[in-house]
Amino acid sequence: MASRRGFFKKLALGGAALTTAGATVKFADSMMPDVDLQAAYKNDVEPGDAILAQREYVLMSKEEKESMVQMFIDDYEKNKTET
Amino acid sequence: MSKPKDKDGKNTGTTRRDFLRKAGYAGAAALAGSATLMANTDNPDSQATWAEWFQGNYRLMTDQEKKEAIERLEKRYSAQYGKKVTVDDAPAIDGVLFGYALNIQKCIGCRRCVKACVKENNQSRTNTEIEWIRVIRMEKGQFSLEDMDKGYPAEAGFDHGVQVGGNAYKPAGVVLEGQHYYQPKKVPEKDAFYFPIACMQCEKPPCVKVCPVRTTYRDPDGIVVIDYNWCIGCRMCIGACPYWARRFNWGEPNLPKEEMNPKTHYLGNRPRMKGVAEKCTFCIQRSRRGRYTACVEVCPVGARKFGNLLDPESEVRRILARKRVFRLKADLNTYPKFFYFID
Numbered sequence: 100m101a102s103r104r105g106f107f108k109k110l111a112l113g114g115a116a117l118t119t120a121g122a123t124v125k126f127a128d129s130m131m132p133d134v135d136l137q138a139a140y141k142n143d144v145e146p147g148d149a150i151l152a153q154r155e156y157v158l159m160s161k162e163e164k165e166s167m168v169q170m171f172i173d174d175y176e177k178n179k180t181e182t
Numbered sequence: 183m184s185k186p187k188d189k190d191g192k193n194t195g196t197t198r199r200d201f202l203r204k205a206g207y208a209g210a211a212a213l214a215g216s217a218t219l220m221a222n223t224d225n226p227d228s229q230a231t232w233a234e235w236f237q238g239n240y241r242l243m244t245d246q247e248k249k250e251a252i253e254r255l256e257k258r259y260s261a262q263y264g265k266k267v268t269v270d271d272a273p274a275i276d277g278v279l280f281g282y283a284l285n286i287q288k289c290i291g292c293r294r295c296v297k298a299c300v301k302e303n304n305q306s307r308t309n310t311e312i313e314w315i316r317v318i319r320m321e322k323g324q325f326s327l328e329d330m331d332k333g334y335p336a337e338a339g340f341d342h343g344v345q346v347g348g349n350a351y352k353p354a355g356v357v358l359e360g361q362h363y364y365q366p367k368k369v370p371e372k373d374a375f376y377f378p379i380a381c382m383q384c385e386k387p388p389c390v391k392v393c394p395v396r397t398t399y400r401d402p403d404g405i406v407v408i409d410y411n412w413c414i415g416c417r418m419c420i421g422a423c424p425y426w427a428r429r430f431n432w433g434e435p436n437l438p439k440e441e442m443n444p445k446t447h448y449l450g451n452r453p454r455m456k457g458v459a460e461k462c463t464f465c466i467q468r469s470r471r472g473r474y475t476a477c478v479e480v481c482p483v484g485a486r487k488f489g490n491l492l493d494p495e496s497e498v499r500r501i502l503a504r505k506r507v508f509r510l511k512a513d514l515n516t517y518p519k520f521f522y523f524i525d
Contacts, residue, residue: 113211136310136433147426148318148362151379156508156522164502167517171404171491174385175279178402 230258240409240448241399251411252448259446259453263437267444269452272470274403280464281404281491281498282475283507283521284378288485291369291376293317295477295486299380302465302476303451304443306435314429314462315477318377319364380477381406381427381462382510382518389419389428398459404491404519405464407449415457424511425518428461464488491519 159167237243237251252269259267296315299305306312370376387406390398397412398419420428434456446452447467454460465475469488478486489496494503498521501507505523512518 109207110210113207114214117208117211118214134432139432140310140312140429143420143430144316144426145362147379148316151425151510152318152320152377154511156510157512158524159507159509159512164507168491168499168502170517171279171281171385171519175402175492 234258234411237411239396239412241396248448255448255452259444262453263439263442263444265439265442265444267442267446270445270447270467270470272447272467274401274405275470275472277490277492279402279404279491279519280383280469281489281496281502281519281521282383282464283487283498283501283505283523285485285487285525286375286377286522287524288483289317289376289378290483290485291317291319291364291366291371291374292482294480294482295378298476298480299462299465301441302443302468303463304437304446304453305429305460306431306433306437306454307441308436310432310436312429312431312435312460314427314460315378315380316362316426318362318379319371319374320377322373322375379425379427379510380520381423382425382516382520383462383464385517385519386515388422388424388514388516392418392422394418401449403470405466405469406461407463407466408459408461409449410452410454410458410460413458415459417459419459424514424516428459431456431458431460 231254234251234254238247240248240251243251248271252271255269256267259269296313296317299315300307300313303314305314383404383406385400385404387400390400390406393399394416395412395414397410397414398406398408400406415430417430420430431454435454437453442453443451445467447463447470450463450466465473465477468475475486475488478488487497487501489498491498493499501523502521505525507521507523509518509521
């Protein structure tokens with residue numbers, strides 16, 4: 100049967116081992132080259148500029164606008180009754 | 183409990199009690215190690231409480247859980263930014279469906295809307311500099327009445343053939359590649375027009391469909407929101423958005439204390455964390471309190487209009503009824519509630 104001393108010894112050793120492991124990981128992480136965050140952001144956003152700018156935009160007809168608004172109203176009423 | 187023995191009576195392995203005891207040691211040590219590493223760091227994650235880490239999806243929380251979550255956040259943000267920060271949880275207003283209209287003829291490309299949005303919505307200022315609104319500069323097309331009948335066929339004859347020459351090789355409309363990072367001394371520039379783009383708050387949003395954890399959803403007032411605490415950063419929504427309207431926090435957001443807007447909404451402009459998606463919410467913290475969005479308020483030429491699509495007398499409905507309107511990528515049937523119009 101393990102003694103109380105043994106228990107504390109294991110606890111302290113385990114804690115120290117894990118802290119060391121964590122610190123090593125953290126240190127290794129800090130040594131990694133910095134990722135260019137702004138470039139990553141631009142990669143997400145910029146392709147859209149060209150694609151959206153090159154599209155053809157068609158004006159909506161009166162009927163299209165009316166049916167779209169009616170759809171919004173119907174959807175709203177439907178969701179309201181469902182909830 | 184005795185240890186398992188083989189037929190010769192020798193101990194063969196670990197008892198359940200031993201295993202559980204070791205697991206307990208390891209758990210306690212891991213906690214101690216983590217606490218040591220996280221203590222006294224500037225990392226906002228280290229300030230988050232256990233309750234915050236393990237809170238549920240906002241939509242599934244009870245009113246009491248929501249109240250507790252908001253209290254936790256207000257306490258943490260107030261300590262973190264050194265000012266009294268409020269986190270609103272105002273729900274959608276009954277009988278309201280928000281819509282937005284932008285007069286593309288009036289926009290002068292000054293980007294005041296972009297700056298006002300950054301300020302209002304606590305977007306990251308530096309590395310990464312996040313902006314929810316993008317203004318694309320586009321060259322004006324040319325269409326000359328004199329060249330109408332030039333080229334071949336010279337005149338509109340019985341064949342109605344495709345014109346070669348004349349206006350055919352000119353950019354007659356929106357055909358040139360847009361530029362986002364334009365730096366003119368003065369706006370508007372001659373021969374340019376400007377095309378602001380933000381979240382379209384689609385009626386049928388593809389980003390909501392793809393979210394594997396349902397952290398992003400459409401509220402009854404039409405605003406597509408994100409519960410940042412529940413976002414796993416999978417970036418599926420970013421890939422699904424056909425308008426490139428979502429942004430990702432690649433790093434820890436950089437929000438200076440003195441520039442932080444303390445009036446926040448849980449689903450809107452509260453400070454975000456690394457690894458989560460964000461986007462325009464029609465300034466939910468304002469619109470749900472009956473105010474205009476920051477971009478509408480700041481626009482110096484009144485190009486931006488905002489209102490209730492269910493109200494026939496609202497500005498946005500009047501525009502839809504009277505103006506020439508178009509939508510981005512209407513063919514995808516996402517039914518954007520952000521309209522562009524021409525006088």
